[in-house]
Amino acid sequence: MADMDQQPREDLSGEAACRKIRELAKDARMCMLVTDVTDYPGDVRPMAIQKVEDDGTFWFLSSGASEKNGDIAHDARVILTIQNDEKYEYLALSGVASVHTDRVTIDKYWTDYANAWFDGKDDPRITVICVKPVDGHYWQTHSGKVMSFIKTSLSAITGSKTSDGGVDGDLKV
Template sequence: MAEKTEQEKRETVKELVKDARICMITTMTDDGRHVSRPMAVQDVEFDGDLWFFAYGDSDLVAQIGRHPQVNVAFSDTRHKSWISISGEAVRTDAPAKAKDLWSPALKAWFPEGLETPGLTLVKVHAETAEYWDAAHSSTVLTLIGYAKAAATGRQPDAGENETVRM
């Protein structure tokens, strides 16, 4: 298989993010602990920025205000792919953007819709991404590969693994 170009790697990340949808975003507390919480990426075409709705007084928003470097991790076991995106997060109070990103499902977390007091956006600008994509391997072949690796002491072929600058 030919080596992928950086643009092809970026396109792979874009497709994997689109399929995964739910992620864990990791921030840092003032005392240096990492904290992760589940978040839903808003339904926009991934162009290097990930968008999330949050409450302005949440720990997430406070933490990115002091330590903007975050990690966003996706696990899509249905498609056998995993993505880890490192980037810089910022709170963005942009009513027009919020309106563009809003979907009715968000009312479960923000009951008054776009009028919910304290509603804000968090934008994560991706700097690097690493992904693992084993979608083209069947589960049986993957398990056989792991068993073979255990027997031979070699690392299993876990599919495509790339790191890309966004």
């Protein structure tokens, strides 16, 4: 197994943190959204990502009657987790959410995929959740899934400590 104490670490802030968020989230279509974070274990559910902006802001469509919208109205602090198992890339973000109901924002983030949950773009239940990350942590393997598996397997067989070619670090947006 890779020696986590020797794995390269790269903490990022500002624009560099935003770039890393965009890089790791660009291929993600889904993530886990945690609301009601003060009441352990919180409420966790999968969400379809509509868009990730240049500043790392995430956008989601949601029903105005959903529990998550109520949770956000009560406490806007949320957690997002994203994983790309193909590349062994992972992202955990803490942020602040807001709910938008204006037609311009709904039109901007609407996709036909949302028809599975709503009765078209004019469904009065549609809201848009915006999550602005504040901080987080990322884990990224540069050599990819296959090479990481080979390196980890070799380490397990030989007992040697080897890097899986990854890097991790804190993010401060």
